[in-house]
Amino acid sequence: MSDRIAEVWGSRTSYPAGGDWPARVDEFVEDGVEAGGVDWVQSACVLCSNGCGMDIGVQDGRIVGVRGRSEDRVNHGRLGPKGLFGWQANNSPDRLTTPLVRRDGELKPATWDDAMNLVVDRSRQVLTEQGPLGMGFYTSGQLFLEDYYTLALMVRGGIGTPHLDGNTRLCTATSDFALKETFGTDGAPGSLTDFDSCDTLFAVGHNMPETHTVLWSRMLDRLQGPDRPKLVVVDPRRTRIAQEADVHLALRNGTNLALLNGIQHELIANGWVDQKFVDAHTVGFEKLASTVAAYPPERVAEICGVEADDIRAAARIIGASERLVSTCLQGVYQSHQATASACQVNNINLLRGMIGKPGATVFQLNGQPTAQNTRETGANGDLTGMRNWQNPAHVEELAKLWNLEPAQIPSWGPPTHIMQILRYAEEGSIRFLWITGTNPAVSLPELHRIRSILGQDRLFVVVSDPFLTETAEFADVVLPAAIWGEKTGTFTNHDRTVHLSEKAVDPPGEARPDMEIFIDYAERLGLKDKDGRPLIKWRTPEECFAAFGEATRGRPCDYSGLSYEKLRGGSGIQWPCTDESPDGTERLYSDHVFNTQTEYCEDYGHDLLTGAAHERKDFTDQQADGRAILKAAEFSPPHEPPDDDYPMLFTTGRTAYHFHTRTKTRRAPQLQAAAPEAWVELGTTDAERLGVAEGDFVRVESRRGYLEAKARIGGVREGVVFAPFHYGYWDKPDQKAPTAANELTSTEWDPVSKQPLFKVAAVRVTKTGRPVEERS
Amino acid sequence: MKIDEAIQDVQRAETELAKRLRLTGERHAVEHDLFHLGHTLARKCGEHLDRLATVAGKYGVQAESAPAAESPGLLETARHKASELLGRSEMTGMLLLRDLRELYLRAQEAEITWVILMQAAKACRDTELLEIATQCHSETELCGKWLRTRIKETSPQVLAVG
Incomplete structure (x- = not known):
C-alpha cells in the first residue's frame, strides 16, 4: 500500500462507464504485528458517511489494525486515511474508564451506581419542578442504530419530551429535509453504483476529496479513466474536485440559490427539460418556471460573482447529460437558504428526468457515518420509522408499537432542534441536558455563547463520551462510553447500505455501550409502558435491531427483512429489505412513483423562505399523490453581508485527515502529523492587499470572536476566508489564542432544516506576524 | 369608487406590520430566528409598499414607503443588550408569546387588507392592481x-x- 497520508486516495484503478469498480484492498496493521496471528472481525468504518466495509484486526484482545472488505459494495476493499489510521484512538491511554462526578468543582472518579443515581435523582427533580419539557437530550452521528432507537424510545416515549436532537442536525438535517420536501420522505433515491455509469457529475458545495475520500477515489477512477464523465463543480474554493472540473463556478458564499435558479433558467429556456417526465411525475413546474424566469445568467452572475458564460456552460453540460448524478454537501447544507438550495438540486435532476435509473440520481449526501440512523430511528428531527408527527395515524402506530397512550408521544410540534434546545437551556426552562458522543463546545456556532449556556449552574449536564472533550469540561457527570469495535450494532450509509459492526474487543475499564447506559437509566428512572411493564423490552443489540425491524415495517426505511444473521459476511444490504425484496433494494423510485401520498409522507413540507410548516390541507391541495414536488424559492441576501468593518466572507470546512472535533483523529499519530494545527486560507490578491505571506500568522475576527492561525495563500476566491472547524482546545489547554472556527460563526440556522449556518459570516483579517506567545 | 381607501388601509397595515416585525425581532433578538426573519419579512413589507406605489398614483394615493431599518451596528448593540437583560430569564417566555400573538394579529390584518384590495381590483377590472395584490397577499x-x-x-x- 502506498503512503496514504501523502496519497490520500491511493493508486488509480480506472474503469469505463458501466464497468465494475476494480477491488483494491487497503490494510494497515501496527508495526511488529504478524498478519498471520490476527483475527479479523467484521465491521465498517465510522469516520464518514460512506461507511466503507472493513474488518477489524484483533490480537490478544486488542485492536491492531484494519483492512477493507474487498467484497463490500461500498468500497470494494478501499479505506481512506481516517479509516486506516483512526482506529488507534480506541487504544488511546486517555480513554475514560470510570464515571466522573463533579464534586467541589472538580470531576472525580465515581462508581456507576453513584453516577447513575445522581443522574436519575436530578432527572426526577427536574421532572417534578419543570416537567418533561425541562429535559433535553443531544446525541451524535457516531453511535449505532441500536443506541439511537433505544434513546428515541426512552426520550420520546418514556420521558415524553420533544427535546431530543442529534449533532446530525449540523451535517445532514438539510439532506433529510430536502428529500422530504421533494420526494415526500427521507431516503437516498440512488445507489453508489450510479457513479459507475453516469456521464455527468454535478457537485454542489461538496468537497468530496476531503470529506468522502473513498467515494472520491471512485469518481477519480472514472474521471481519469475511459469515458470520462463531465464534471461541474460549485464551490467558492479551488478544491481538488474543482481542479478536475470542466466548469468550476467559484461563487460568493451564500448565493447557491441564485446560481441554481440560474441553471434551471437555462435548462427551461433552452428546452433541456424532459417535459414528458415532468408532466407525468412532478407537480409545481409552472411555479418553478415562473420563479426561475427572473434569474437569467447576467443577473445571476452579478449576485454570485461568477461569469455568465460559465453559468451557460454549466447548464449546457447538465442539459446535454444522459445519465446525471448530482451531489450536495455542506457548501449547501450549512449555507444561506440551505433547504431551498438543496431542493433546487433535486429539481435539476427531476427536470432532466434523471432519477430512479442506473447512472441517474441525486445524492443529498450525509456527513457522519451513522447520521442516517438518527433520522430513521427518530433520534433527531424525525419520528421513528420516518413517521409524520402531524399525522395522528402515524403517532398511533408508534404508540401501539411502544404500548403507550398516543398522547404520551410529543406530536404537538416538530422534534426540537439543538439550537432551540440550547435557547431553552439559556432562558432556563431546560434544566437537564444529556449529551452523548458529541462535542458542542467546539462544533456549534458562536462558541462563547455555547460555553456560557453549558456553564450555567442551574443546568445539569451529563456527558457520555469515550474521552474528556471540551464539552465534558462543563459536565456534572461524565459517563465513559464504549465505542465502535467494543460493541455490536448496525449503521447505514448514504446510499442506504446497512452494515453490521461486531464487537471485536472489550471496552476499556468500566466503559459501557450507550444502549446499555440508556436501558440502565430507564430502569432506574422507572420508565414504564401503559401496562406498567418496563418501557424498553430489549436487552441486547440484536433484540433491539429486531424490534426496529418491526417499527419500520411498511415504512420507506423497511428493515423487516434484515437480521444480524443476514448481515454477517457479505457486503452490506440496502434498505428497504423485506420479505418481498429479501436482498434489499438498489434504487428507490425506479417506477417514478414518489412517497408523496398524504397518508404515507413523512412531512407536509414547508415554505422555503420562512420555514412556515404546511399543514395537512396545504399538502393535499398540491395533489402530489405519488408525484415529486418541484419547490421554488426566490434568492434573498444573507443576513450578515460584508461591510466596512468586516469586509470579508468567512467559511468553514474540513480536511481529509480529521473528523469533526478530532477526538479520534487527533489520537492517531499519522493523522495528527498530517494536519497538526489550524490554518486559514486567503485568496492571492487579498493576501497581497493585507501584506500576508504564506505561513504568516493572521487574526480572523467577526463580531462574535476571533481565531489566530497560519495563513495559506490561494485556493479561495477573492473576498473569502476559509478555516477548518476541527481545531478546539483539549490537546492544548494552555494555548494563548483561539483556533476554533466556530468562535466566529453566528447563531443562525436554516428556517426549514434548522441546520446551523457555518458558511456565511462577515469577518476582517489582520496580519499578526507571529504566534501570540512570541509577540511582545 | 373608494379604492384609494383600500390602498391606504393596506399601506397602514403593511407599515405597522413592518414596524412590529422589526420591534419583535429586536426585543427578542436572543431568539435568533425571530431576529433574522423579522428583518427579512419587514423588508418584504417595504417591497410590497414599493410595488403598490407603482399603481397608487392612479387612485390619487400618495406613495408610502416602509420605515427603514436601523444600521446593523445599532441593531447589534440592541441585540446584545436585550440578550443580556432578558435572555437568561424564563419570564421572557410570556413576553415572547404575547409579542408573537400581537404580531400574528398584525399579519392577519395586513392579509385581510390585501384580500379587500384584491376584491376591489377584480370588480374594477384593474388587472395590474390585481396581480400586485395577489402576489403580495400570498x-x-x-x-x-x-x-x-x-x-x-x-x-x-x-x-x-x-
Whole structure:
C-alpha cells in the first residue's frame, strides 16, 4: 500500500462507464504485528458517511489494525486515511474508564451506581419542578442504530419530551429535509453504483476529496479513466474536485440559490427539460418556471460573482447529460437558504428526468457515518420509522408499537432542534441536558455563547463520551462510553447500505455501550409502558435491531427483512429489505412513483423562505399523490453581508485527515502529523492587499470572536476566508489564542432544516506576524 | 369608487406590520430566528409598499414607503443588550408569546387588507392592481403562517414548564 497520508486516495484503478469498480484492498496493521496471528472481525468504518466495509484486526484482545472488505459494495476493499489510521484512538491511554462526578468543582472518579443515581435523582427533580419539557437530550452521528432507537424510545416515549436532537442536525438535517420536501420522505433515491455509469457529475458545495475520500477515489477512477464523465463543480474554493472540473463556478458564499435558479433558467429556456417526465411525475413546474424566469445568467452572475458564460456552460453540460448524478454537501447544507438550495438540486435532476435509473440520481449526501440512523430511528428531527408527527395515524402506530397512550408521544410540534434546545437551556426552562458522543463546545456556532449556556449552574449536564472533550469540561457527570469495535450494532450509509459492526474487543475499564447506559437509566428512572411493564423490552443489540425491524415495517426505511444473521459476511444490504425484496433494494423510485401520498409522507413540507410548516390541507391541495414536488424559492441576501468593518466572507470546512472535533483523529499519530494545527486560507490578491505571506500568522475576527492561525495563500476566491472547524482546545489547554472556527460563526440556522449556518459570516483579517506567545 | 381607501388601509397595515416585525425581532433578538426573519419579512413589507406605489398614483394615493431599518451596528448593540437583560430569564417566555400573538394579529390584518384590495381590483377590472395584490397577499399570508408555526412551537415550552 502506498503512503496514504501523502496519497490520500491511493493508486488509480480506472474503469469505463458501466464497468465494475476494480477491488483494491487497503490494510494497515501496527508495526511488529504478524498478519498471520490476527483475527479479523467484521465491521465498517465510522469516520464518514460512506461507511466503507472493513474488518477489524484483533490480537490478544486488542485492536491492531484494519483492512477493507474487498467484497463490500461500498468500497470494494478501499479505506481512506481516517479509516486506516483512526482506529488507534480506541487504544488511546486517555480513554475514560470510570464515571466522573463533579464534586467541589472538580470531576472525580465515581462508581456507576453513584453516577447513575445522581443522574436519575436530578432527572426526577427536574421532572417534578419543570416537567418533561425541562429535559433535553443531544446525541451524535457516531453511535449505532441500536443506541439511537433505544434513546428515541426512552426520550420520546418514556420521558415524553420533544427535546431530543442529534449533532446530525449540523451535517445532514438539510439532506433529510430536502428529500422530504421533494420526494415526500427521507431516503437516498440512488445507489453508489450510479457513479459507475453516469456521464455527468454535478457537485454542489461538496468537497468530496476531503470529506468522502473513498467515494472520491471512485469518481477519480472514472474521471481519469475511459469515458470520462463531465464534471461541474460549485464551490467558492479551488478544491481538488474543482481542479478536475470542466466548469468550476467559484461563487460568493451564500448565493447557491441564485446560481441554481440560474441553471434551471437555462435548462427551461433552452428546452433541456424532459417535459414528458415532468408532466407525468412532478407537480409545481409552472411555479418553478415562473420563479426561475427572473434569474437569467447576467443577473445571476452579478449576485454570485461568477461569469455568465460559465453559468451557460454549466447548464449546457447538465442539459446535454444522459445519465446525471448530482451531489450536495455542506457548501449547501450549512449555507444561506440551505433547504431551498438543496431542493433546487433535486429539481435539476427531476427536470432532466434523471432519477430512479442506473447512472441517474441525486445524492443529498450525509456527513457522519451513522447520521442516517438518527433520522430513521427518530433520534433527531424525525419520528421513528420516518413517521409524520402531524399525522395522528402515524403517532398511533408508534404508540401501539411502544404500548403507550398516543398522547404520551410529543406530536404537538416538530422534534426540537439543538439550537432551540440550547435557547431553552439559556432562558432556563431546560434544566437537564444529556449529551452523548458529541462535542458542542467546539462544533456549534458562536462558541462563547455555547460555553456560557453549558456553564450555567442551574443546568445539569451529563456527558457520555469515550474521552474528556471540551464539552465534558462543563459536565456534572461524565459517563465513559464504549465505542465502535467494543460493541455490536448496525449503521447505514448514504446510499442506504446497512452494515453490521461486531464487537471485536472489550471496552476499556468500566466503559459501557450507550444502549446499555440508556436501558440502565430507564430502569432506574422507572420508565414504564401503559401496562406498567418496563418501557424498553430489549436487552441486547440484536433484540433491539429486531424490534426496529418491526417499527419500520411498511415504512420507506423497511428493515423487516434484515437480521444480524443476514448481515454477517457479505457486503452490506440496502434498505428497504423485506420479505418481498429479501436482498434489499438498489434504487428507490425506479417506477417514478414518489412517497408523496398524504397518508404515507413523512412531512407536509414547508415554505422555503420562512420555514412556515404546511399543514395537512396545504399538502393535499398540491395533489402530489405519488408525484415529486418541484419547490421554488426566490434568492434573498444573507443576513450578515460584508461591510466596512468586516469586509470579508468567512467559511468553514474540513480536511481529509480529521473528523469533526478530532477526538479520534487527533489520537492517531499519522493523522495528527498530517494536519497538526489550524490554518486559514486567503485568496492571492487579498493576501497581497493585507501584506500576508504564506505561513504568516493572521487574526480572523467577526463580531462574535476571533481565531489566530497560519495563513495559506490561494485556493479561495477573492473576498473569502476559509478555516477548518476541527481545531478546539483539549490537546492544548494552555494555548494563548483561539483556533476554533466556530468562535466566529453566528447563531443562525436554516428556517426549514434548522441546520446551523457555518458558511456565511462577515469577518476582517489582520496580519499578526507571529504566534501570540512570541509577540511582545 | 373608494379604492384609494383600500390602498391606504393596506399601506397602514403593511407599515405597522413592518414596524412590529422589526420591534419583535429586536426585543427578542436572543431568539435568533425571530431576529433574522423579522428583518427579512419587514423588508418584504417595504417591497410590497414599493410595488403598490407603482399603481397608487392612479387612485390619487400618495406613495408610502416602509420605515427603514436601523444600521446593523445599532441593531447589534440592541441585540446584545436585550440578550443580556432578558435572555437568561424564563419570564421572557410570556413576553415572547404575547409579542408573537400581537404580531400574528398584525399579519392577519395586513392579509385581510390585501384580500379587500384584491376584491376591489377584480370588480374594477384593474388587472395590474390585481396581480400586485395577489402576489403580495400570498407573501403576507405566509408571514402569518410562519408566525402560526412559531407560536405553536413556542407555547408548550412557555406554558407547560414549571
